[in-house]
Amino acid sequence: MKYYILFGPPGAGKGTQATAMVEKYNLHHISTGALLRKEIAAGTELGLQAKALIENGCLVPDEVVEGMIESEFKTVTGVDGFLLDGFPRTLPQAEALDQILAKTGEEVTATVSIMIPDAMIMERIKGRALKEGRADDASEDIINNRIVTYHNQTEPLIEYYGKVEKYHEIDGIGTIEDVRDRIFSVMDKF
Numbered sequence: 223m224k225y226y227i228l229f230g231p232p233g234a235g236k237g238t239q240a241t242a243m244v245e246k247y248n249l250h251h252i253s254t255g256a257l258l259r260k261e262i263a264a265g266t267e268l269g270l271q272a273k274a275l276i277e278n279g280c281l282v283p284d285e286v287v288e289g290m291i292e293s294e295f296k297t298v299t300g301v302d303g304f305l306l307d308g309f310p311r312t313l314p315q316a317e318a319l320d321q322i323l324a325k326t327g328e329e330v331t332a333t334v335s336i337m338i339p340d341a342m343i344m345e346r347i348k349g350r351a352l353k354e355g356r357a358d359d360a361s362e363d364i365i366n367n368r369i370v371t372y373h374n375q376t377e378p379l380i381e382y383y384g385k386v387e388k389y390h391e392i393d394g395i396g397t398i399e400d401v402r403d404r405i406f407s408v409m410d411k412f
């Protein structure tokens with residue numbers, strides 16, 4: 223099984239590119255953000271706990287997302303691998319992922335990182351806010367908090383995966399098709 227991490231700051235285009243990636247490589251897409259939004263919409267206990275954190279641009283506790291990932295791994299079959307969108311996002315999550323995969327003799331295949339500058343994050347998320355109405359896209363303050371959270375808590379993963387030669391950075395500037403082709407040229411190697 224292949225285990226790809228789709229990495230990148232908020233609004234970089236992870237969700238946008240995931241569709242083409244799962245189709246071409248027969249992967250199951252797991253977006254922890256989308257799973258959490260589903261819990262909020264369904265009004266579950268987990269959703270209620272996550273709501274305020276997400277809507278302030280903060281991360282939910284590591285154990286919550288680790289549990290979600292492990293249960294998806296166990297229940298999904300018939301694919302050649304998984305595409306983890308927005309997970310891991312902290313060093314403890316990355317270590318937990320290594321441990322979860324090691325239980326079945328598996329490991330992370332590669333981290334595909336879509337990179338854009340902070341000013342473009344703001345621009346893209348404001349554009350999406352008009353179409354999708356996500357609560358965490360609603361104000362500049364929240365978006366800025368997500369950017370700060372990314373730099374402080376998630377960016378250290380670049381070094382974590384870089385050290386084991388599993389970090390592959392892609393320029394996220396350009397058309398959706400240009401970025402997709404850059405991603406495919408990296409993934410074709412695995």
Ligand code: AP5
Pocket residue numbers: 230231232233234235236237238239253254255256258275276277279280281282283284287307308309310311315346347349350358368394395396397398399401
């Ligand atoms: P999550 O849902 O993962 O949000 P995110 O990482 O902030 O990323 P986004 O979904 O905002 O951006 P994207 O990269 O998918 O961009 P998109 O393709 O939509 O997480 C939400 C929250 O959940 C977190 O803040 C946290 O609270 C919680 N959470 C999730 N995972 C967690 C974890 N592991 N641990 C703890 N907490 C967690 O594109 C953005 C816009 O740009 C779209 O409008 C798109 O059409 C446009 N666009 C895309 N590509 C291009 C292009 N090439 N040119 C022009 N426009 C483009």
Ligand code: MG
Pocket residue numbers: 236237238253255
């Ligand atoms: Mg997304």
